[in-house]
Amino acid sequence: MSTASTRKPRAAAPRSAPAKATDTKPAPVAEDVALNLDDLEREGAVKPFTFLHQGRVYTIPDPQEMDWQKQLRAMGDPVYFLQHSLSPEDAEAFFNAEMPSWKLDAVMSGFQKHFGLPSLGELNGSLT
Secondary structure (H helix, E strand, C coil): CCCHHHCCCCCCCCCCCCCCCCCCCCEEEEEEECCCCCHHHCCCCCCCCEEEEEEEEEEECCCHHHHHHHHHHHCHHHHHHHHHHHHHHHHHHHHHHCCCCHHHHHHHHHHHHCCCCCCCCHHHHHHH
């Protein structure tokens, strides 16, 4: 006869709760800060630029709302600019649509005029 006793399965050790991220609060703003960007609000935003191509309306928001690093790169690269200005859905449709270059020139020119921006040629001339 077997003398082996029946053992109860051992209960799993309780899992410890995941470590909570400590609530990190920004350091208090010193009173001698010259410019507090956290409290800065923009005034006079411009309406988005819209254009119609192959029955679809595309919207380009004010480039001043773009991250400054992306904006600097976009100033010299229209493809990068459009990839980061259009919504993901608009960008996919735009880049999959055929468009002659003269129409792209019209889009870029219209965008620049709408937002009061210099043309790429004017911008390149001002940097030299």
